[in-house]
Amino acid sequence: MNTITKTPQAKRVSGTESAAFLKTELLRRYLVVRGFSKKICETLEPEDCVIQTMPEASPTKWHLAHTSWFFEVFVLKQFSPDYHSLHPQYGFLFNSYYNAVGPFYSRPHRGLLSRPTVKEVFHYRSDIDLLVSELIESADEQLLAKLEPIVTLGLHHEQQHQELMLTDIKSVFWHNPLRPAFRKRDSIQTSPVPAIEWLKFEEGLHWVGHEGPAFSYDNEGPRHRVFVPAFSLASRLITNADLLAFIEDRGYERPELWLSLGWNAVKERGWDSPLYWEKRDGKWFTMTLAGMTELIPEEPVCHVSFFEADAYARWSGSRLPTEEEWETASSGLPLKGNFVESELYHVAPLASPASAGKPSQMFGDVWEWTRSSYSPYPGYSTAPGALGEYNGKFMCNQYVLRGGSCATSQSHIRRTYRNFFPPDARWQFTGIRLAKDLV
Ligand SMILES: [Fe+2]
Numbered sequence: 001m002n003t004i005t006k007t008p009q010a011k012r013v014s015g016t017e018s019a020a021f022l023k024t025e026l027l028r029r030y031l032v033v034r035g036f037s038k039k040i041c042e043t044l045e046p047e048d049c050v051i052q053t054m055p056e057a058s059p060t061k062w063h064l065a066h067t068s069w070f071f072e073v074f075v076l077k078q079f080s081p082d083y084h085s086l087h088p089q090y091g092f093l094f095n096s097y098y099n100a101v102g103p104f105y106s107r108p109h110r111g112l113l114s115r116p117t118v119k120e121v122f123h124y125r126s127d128i129d130l131l132v133s134e135l136i137e138s139a140d141e142q143l144l145a146k147l148e149p150i151v152t153l154g155l156h157h158e159q160q161h162q163e164l165m166l167t168d169i170k171s172v173f174w175h176n177p178l179r180p181a182f183r184k185r186d187s188i189q190t191s192p193v194p195a196i197e198w199l200k201f202e203e204g205l206h207w208v209g210h211e212g213p214a215f216s217y218d219n220e221g222p223r224h225r226v227f228v229p230a231f232s233l234a235s236r237l238i239t240n241a242d243l244l245a246f247i248e249d250r251g252y253e254r255p256e257l258w259l260s261l262g263w264n265a266v267k268e269r270g271w272d273s274p275l276y277w278e279k280r281d282g283k284w285f286t287m288t289l290a291g292m293t294e295l296i297p298e299e300p301v302c303h304v305s306f307f308e309a310d311a312y313a314r315w316s317g318s319r320l321p322t323e324e325e326w327e328t329a330s331s332g333l334p335l336k337g338n339f340v341e342s343e344l345y346h347v348a349p350l351a352s353p354a355s356a357g358k359p360s361q362m363f364g365d366v367w368e369w370t371r372s373s374y375s376p377y378p379g380y381s382t383a384p385g386a387l388g389e390y391n392g393k394f395m396c397n398q399y400v401l402r403g404g405s406c407a408t409s410q411s412h413i414r415r416t417y418r419n420f421f422p423p424d425a426r427w428q429f430t431g432i433r434l435a436k437d438l439v
Pocket residue numbers: 001066096157161
């Protein structure tokens with residue numbers, strides 16, 4: 001996914017002092033992000049790291065190797081003149097989808113790779129880390145200006161995979177009848193969730209898309225103007241209790257509520273509740289990264305597909321927001337929320353009611369489905385070369401999600417960030433916020 005568009009920090013380097021600062025900062029960020037991938041694995045055993053539950057997911061071991069391969073191909077092979085790969089075959093095993101780099105191993109079969117072992121992959125990571133660190137440390141001002149944007153892209157790429165590591169290991173543990181815990185969690189305090197308040201937004205011409213010197217992916221631009229008709233947005237996310245009302249009203253049994261493809265999915269896959277929900281002796285339970293727990297009604301609903309979000313919205317007499325509405329409504333809000341740094345690895349109930357007409361829970365907890373198809377902004381074109389494959393070639397048959405989740409790093413998300421998944425995907429931390437037309 002995604003390619004880099006800007007090299008702002010490099011452009012700001014004007015002397016030895018700022019180059020030294022940039023170098024220190026780049027190394028610090030490199031070690032922090034790479035270290036977090038390792039930290040995720042602290043509670044995992046090698047057996048956990050090799051399983052692939054479905055074609056869309058990957059084993060933890062593969063994520064660990066692929067993110068290292070990215071630095072090997074796009075940093076070391078490009079900028080280290082004497083670099084010789086210690087493991088030339090890893091290029092085939094751990095290339096994800098970059099045709100311009102070369103052929104790659106079948107994605108649905110990543111779980112069949114018992115070798116290299118988890119231990120060998122960690123050694124591979126250490127080797128790459130040593131070489132990338134040495135390259136950054138020894139770089140002169142010119143080389144540093146070239147390295148900075150690619151290393152930054154590699155770190156954001158790794159943060160994307162860290163989120164996938166968490167959602168994929170959740171799927172692994174859910175498939176195990178023992179329902180293991182990835183991390184233990186303290187019991188949580190909840191208080192009643194306030195009723196949804198409908199926040200009104202006037203019609204207007206708005207700028208959307210990324211602007212400014214900070215990093216962004218290419219799919220967030222070019223920044224452009226859009227006319228957004230008047231709309232109202234729900235002040236909070238849809239909760240488990242809200243979704244239960246949909247189930248109790250036979251929402252999963254009524255074709256008139258569903259898009260045709262969504263109804264096909266309901267019938268063919270036997271959907272009768274969000275992913276990971278189970279009813280035992282009349283009580284609902286759900287799988288979390290802390291193991292199987294009783295469903296907490298006040299928590300935001302998660303692990304719903306676009307189809308389910310859309311059907312829920314139709315049932316409730318509303319609709320999903322467009323991505324432009326979401327971006328407009330989030331303007332001026334602090335980029336705060338329940339992100340992976342909170343170490344909950346799960347959604348959290350709304351702590352306080354919406355304040356002063358501002359929507360709550362816009363960032364963190366769950367990625368919010370929008371009704372916008374994932375397509376290029378006006379004037380968008382893919383970058384030349386292999387990194388041009390990061391993003392643009394996926395602009396078909398997917399929907400945009402906004403805001404980040406409890407598995408997203410706070411330093412990775414932006415107001416303009418466009419995540420995307422197919423409409424039947426449910427294993428990410430995906431949830432529902434509603435909107436309405438104002439006519
Ligand atoms: Fe990747």
